[in-house]
Amino acid sequence: MPDLLDESVDVSVEGIFNWILLLTIFSIITVIGNYVGYKHPIYDSLVGMGILSVITLIGVWLERKLPLNISSIIYISLIGIFIAFPGVPTSETVLYYVSKVELLSIVTVFLAYVGIGIGKSWDEFKALGWKAIIVTVLVIASTYLGSAIVAHIVLVMTGVPM
Known part of the structure; x- marks a missing residue:
């Protein structure tokens, strides 16, 4: 079974689908944690996670498509800064919805994913x-x-x- 996230430079339909699937699962779990732990409205958190997921997807796509040797985190950061920058028409909307997503909710889901990743390579870790x-x-x-x-x-x- 191939990995959920393909590390290849080429961006395939399957690779994009895998990223969308991962980000959707990640977003749903984060929204649930956001609602249970912080009482943020589900709709607002879902829109905020949708915005963050789209930014992430575009950043990953740019990393793989552009001939520059720049990490996707740079693209993701620049896109996020640009669309939230005061004076940009998207700023108020982005800031409102993304502020409804608590960082701790995101980190918790991310660390669980990392734990699963380590668990998959436990033999290498034990070595x-x-x-x-x-x-x-x-x-x-x-x-x-x-x-x-x-x-x-x-x-x-x-x-x-x-």
């Missing part, structure tokens, strides 16, 4: 040995601790009560 597990745990713990420290410093500097 790295016990040292790789220690390094992985330390990296994750350090990232979390570093983020918590930075967040704490920013909150204290902005006067948010603890």
Whole structure:
């Protein structure tokens, strides 16, 4: 069975369909999490995820179609910045709907997907040995601790009560 996301440079109908399917599943799960966890209206969250998914799809397509060696994340960021930039006719609509999608909802679904991806290659991960597990745990713990420290410093500097 081929991978859901084809890494080839060519953009096939099947590859685009796979991206649309993945983004649809991702969006539905995120919208459910958004509704349950943050009480955002389903319609608004769904439109926001639709906007984010279309931007993602266009960015991936540009990466594969243009002869430049630029990552899709650059295209996705530039498209998002452009359509949300003040003064652009799409700005108010994009900002309204995308603000109804909580980052934590997106990250939760993304990390679950990454976990599934690691699970699929568990044999390769085990082949790295016990040292790789220690390094992985330390990296994750350090990232979390570093983020918590930075967040704490920013909150204290902005006067948010603890």
